[in-house]
Each structure stands twice: as C-alpha cells, then as structure tokens.
Amino acid sequence: MHTTGISCRRGTSTILGTIIFIGIMFTAVIPMMLVVKQADTLHEMRKHELGILDQERGDEALYVYVQTVKDPPKLIIKVQNKGALSVNIVRLWINDEYIPIEYNVQPMSDIESIYSYQVQVPEEDSSYYIVVTTDRGNSVAFDTYLNWNLEMGWDSDVKLVNVLINSLPGNIFKIEVTGPSYYGEALTLKYEPKFFDVQDEGSYTVTIYRGTKIIYSEVATITDSEPVYWVFA
Amino acid sequence: MLNGRRAITPVVSALILSAVVLTIGGVVWAFSQGAMTISAEDYAGSVIEMTDTISERFIIEHVYYELDVVPELHVFVYNYGTVAIEVKVEVKGKTYPDTTEAWIEIPSKEMIPFPTIDLETIPLQKEELNIKTYTKRGNNAYYRYLVP
Numbered sequence: 001m002h003t004t005g006i007s008c009r010r011g012t013s014t015i016l017g018t019i020i021f022i023g024i025m026f027t028a029v030i031p032m033m034l035v036v037k038q039a040d041t042l043h044e045m046r047k048h049e050l051g052i053l054d055q056e057r058g059d060e061a062l063y064v065y066v067q068t069v070k071d072p073p074k075l076i077i078k079v080q081n082k083g084a085l086s087v088n089i090v091r092l093w094i095n096d097e098y099i100p101i102e103y104n105v106q107p108m109s110d111i112e113s114i115y116s117y118q119v120q121v122p123e124e125d126s127s128y129y130i131v132v133t134t135d136r137g138n139s140v141a142f143d144t145y146l147n148w149n150l151e152m153g154w155d156s157d158v159k160l161v162n163v164l165i166n167s168l169p170g171n172i173f174k175i176e177v178t179g180p181s182y183y184g185e186a187l188t189l190k191y192e193p194k195f196f197d198v199q200d201e202g203s204y205t206v207t208i209y210r211g212t213k214i215i216y217s218e219v220a221t222i223t224d225s226e227p228v229y230w231v232f233a
Numbered sequence: 234m235l236n237g238r239r240a241i242t243p244v245v246s247a248l249i250l251s252a253v254v255l256t257i258g259g260v261v262w263a264f265s266q267g268a269m270t271i272s273a274e275d276y277a278g279s280v281i282e283m284t285d286t287i288s289e290r291f292i293i294e295h296v297y298y299e300l301d302v303v304p305e306l307h308v309f310v311y312n313y314g315t316v317a318i319e320v321k322v323e324v325k326g327k328t329y330p331d332t333t334e335a336w337i338e339i340p341s342k343e344m345i346p347f348p349t350i351d352l353e354t355i356p357l358q359k360e361e362l363n364i365k366t367y368t369k370r371g372n373n374a375y376y377r378y379l380v381p
Contacts, residue, residue, distance in 0.1 A: 012247055012250070012251055012254075013250050013251065013254045016251060016254045016255060016258060017254055017258060020254075020255075020258030020259075020261065020262055023262055024261065024262050024265045024266075027262070027266055028262075028265040028266040028268075028269040028270075029265070029269060031269070031273070032269040032270070032272060032273040035273040035274075035276070035277055036273060036276050036277075038277075039276060039277040039280040039281070040280065042280070042281075042284065043280050043283065043284050046284045046287070046288060047284075047287065050287060050288060050290075053290070090344075091294075091344065093295055095297075096295070096297040096307070098295070098309070098344075131295070133294055133311065133344075135313060135342065136313060137290060137291075137292050137311060137313035139292070139294060139295075
C-alpha cells in the first residue's frame with residue numbers, strides 16, 4: 001500500500017514533467033528552430049542572387065565608340081552590346097560632367113547611338129574622355145581622348161582598328177594590320193586590347209599569328225561614319 | 234482510526250509534489266520560451282545584418298581634382314547593390330567626413346557626388362592618389378587616381 005502510493009505520486013509527476021517537456025519543445029524549441037532555418041534559407045537565397053548578380057556583372061560585354069562631328073561640333077556616343085545579357089546604361093560621363101540617361105541595349109546588338117553631345121565651341125584646345133556606366137556597376141570607357149584643336153577642329157578624327165583576343169587558344173600572339181598606306185604590328189597577350197591608329201579610310205587586313213602560324217584573319221573597313229573597328233578573335 | 238488519518242497524507246503529498254513539478258516546470262517553460270525567443274530574434278537579426286553586409290555593392294565611379302582656392306578632390310560613389318549604404322572616404326590617410334558619427338548615406342541604385350574633399354597639400358602632377366571608400370558594415374572599394 002505504501003509502495004503503491006509513492007509510485008502513484010511519481011507517476012503523476014512524470015506525466016506532468018513529460019507534458020511540460022513536450023510543451024517546451026512545441027512552444028519554444030521548434031519555433032526557434034523554424035526561425036533559424038528560415039533565416040538561413042533567406043541568407044542562402046540572397047547569396048545565390050548575389051552570385052548571379054556578380055556573374056552577370058562580369059559577363060557584361062559593352063563597347064563604347066564615339067563619332068566626332070565637326071560642324072557643329074558634337075560627339076555622337078554609340079554602344080554595342082556583344083554579351084548575352086541586356087545592359088541598362090544609367091549614366092554617361094563626358095570628362096567630369098555626368099548626364100543621367102536610361103538606355104537599354106539588347107544582347108548581341110548592332111552599334112547604336114545613345115546620345116548626341118553638343119560641344120560648346122571651346123576657347124582653347126581641349127580633350128574629351130567618354131565613359132558609360134551600367135546599372136550593374138560597370139564603367140566602360142572609349143579608350144581614346146578626343147582632342148579639339150582650335151584651328152583644325154577634331155584633330156582626333158581617330159580611325160582605329162582595335163583588336164582584342166579573347167577566345168583564340170594560346171597566350172601570346174602577334175597582330176599585323178596592313179592597309180593601303182599603313183602597316184602596324186604588335187605583340188599582345190590574351191585579353192589585352194591593342195589599338196592601331198590607321199589614320200585613313202579604307203580596308204585593313206588584320207592577321208593574328210601564334211608563333212609563325214596564321215590563326216585568324218579579318219578585314220576591317222574604316223569609314224568616316226564608322227571610324228573605329230573592333231576585331232574580336 | 235489510525236488508518237483513516239493516514240489516508241489524507243498521500244493525497245496531500247501528491248498535490249504538493251504536483252504543485253512543485255508544475256511550478257518548476259512552469260518556470261523552466263517560461264524561461265525556455267523567453268530564452269529561445271531572444272536567441273531566435275538575435276540569430277535572425279544577425280543573419281539579416283550579415284546578409285545586408287554581403288549584399289553591399291558599390292564602386293568609386295569617378296574622381297577628379299581641381300585646384301580652386303584650395304586643392305579639391307571630387308569623388309563619386311555609386312551604390313549598385315540592393316541595400317542602402319553609409320560610406321566614408323579615405324585619401325592620403327585622412328578620412329572624410331572626419332567625425333566618427335558622420336557617414337554619407339547612399340540609397341540603393343543611386344550615385345552621389347561625395348562632399349568636396351579639401352586636400353591639405355597640393356598633389357604633385359602625376360602623383361598617384363589611392364582613394365578608399367568603406368562602409369559602416371566594413372566593405373571597401375578602391376580607386377587609383379593619377380593627378381593630371
């Protein structure tokens with residue numbers, strides 16, 4: 001009788017203790033674990049999104065070209081998107097001045113004019129440097145200073161054949177550019193752009209060598225309206 | 234008679250024991266709930282803070298220098314990330330804004346011209362200025378500027 005009484009009391013306490021334990025599990029521990037899990041999931045999702053954003057930023061392939069017009073003096077800023085992603089242009093820098101713009105360039109686009117900048121006729125020789133900023137945080141510059149000369153106008157009616165090797169196998173290459181009255185050659189590394197100031201209109205043959213072997217050839221046509229030609233090999 | 238008096242004791246002791254178990258259990262329950270809630274909130278808060286930290290994306294978009302009355306440096310910072318940032322700029326070992334509490338806030342997807350930085354000494358021509366911008370959350374961006 002005495003022993004049975006102790007067991008009964010212990011049994012009641014055990015049941016109560018178990019109920020309290022289960023209550024704690026369901027009202028405190030499990031909700032906390034759910035909150036922790038949810039926070040971790042959100043963090044992982046954000047990391048994934050950021051990874052995509054960074055990759056997209058690296059994949060942007062926007063090129064900027066500038067055409068100069070003498071009378072009235074102006075700069076026509078053009079872009080070409082050679083990447084697989086559309087690019088939003090948010091700002092245009094002309095020297096230290098910026099112009100907010102909103103322009104979307106579709107992937108694999110042709111060369112498109114995005115802005116015509118009327119140059120106030122400068123009282124002295126001056127230079128212009130053009131940079132375009134995208135919403136993914138890339139700044140792309142037109143690699144040449146455009147110089148306005150008081151007597152001659154744009155002395156940098158630049159006519160350039162630019163070569164960028166980014167897909168040919170190998171590391172060191174020789175580039176030859178030959179034209180009607182121009183010959184230029186340069187050694188280059190992969191991903192290192194080379195610029196050939198050809199000066200005149202005409203057709204120029206760009207030949208790329210690895211060692212002594214010709215591995216790529218392309219004809220670049222330079223005109224007044226398209227004074228810059230990019231060769232991507 | 235004796236047996237009749239004894240019969241009350243097991244009931245009282247069972248009640249006392251149950252009351253003790255319930256009291257201790259209740260205290261433990263309340264404490265656990267409070268502790269777990271605080272822990273969960275702290276954890277979620279720290280994860281959100283960490284997520285914001287890794288979400289920061291910004292660049293020094295443009296820098297130029299002009300010699301007015303004093304040599305001035307103009308710095309433009311673009312926040313292309315999805316969270317607002319608070320930044321300071323460090324040039325030649327000096328921080329701008331120079332007070333500890335003052336930060337320049339840049340909303341997401343905005344570019345702001347940083348308040349003009351008055352350099353104490355005129356930089357030399359072709360001198361390289363290493364400009365660092367850093368956020369309150371501890372991320373950095375650098376820019377190398379060649380004085381024209």
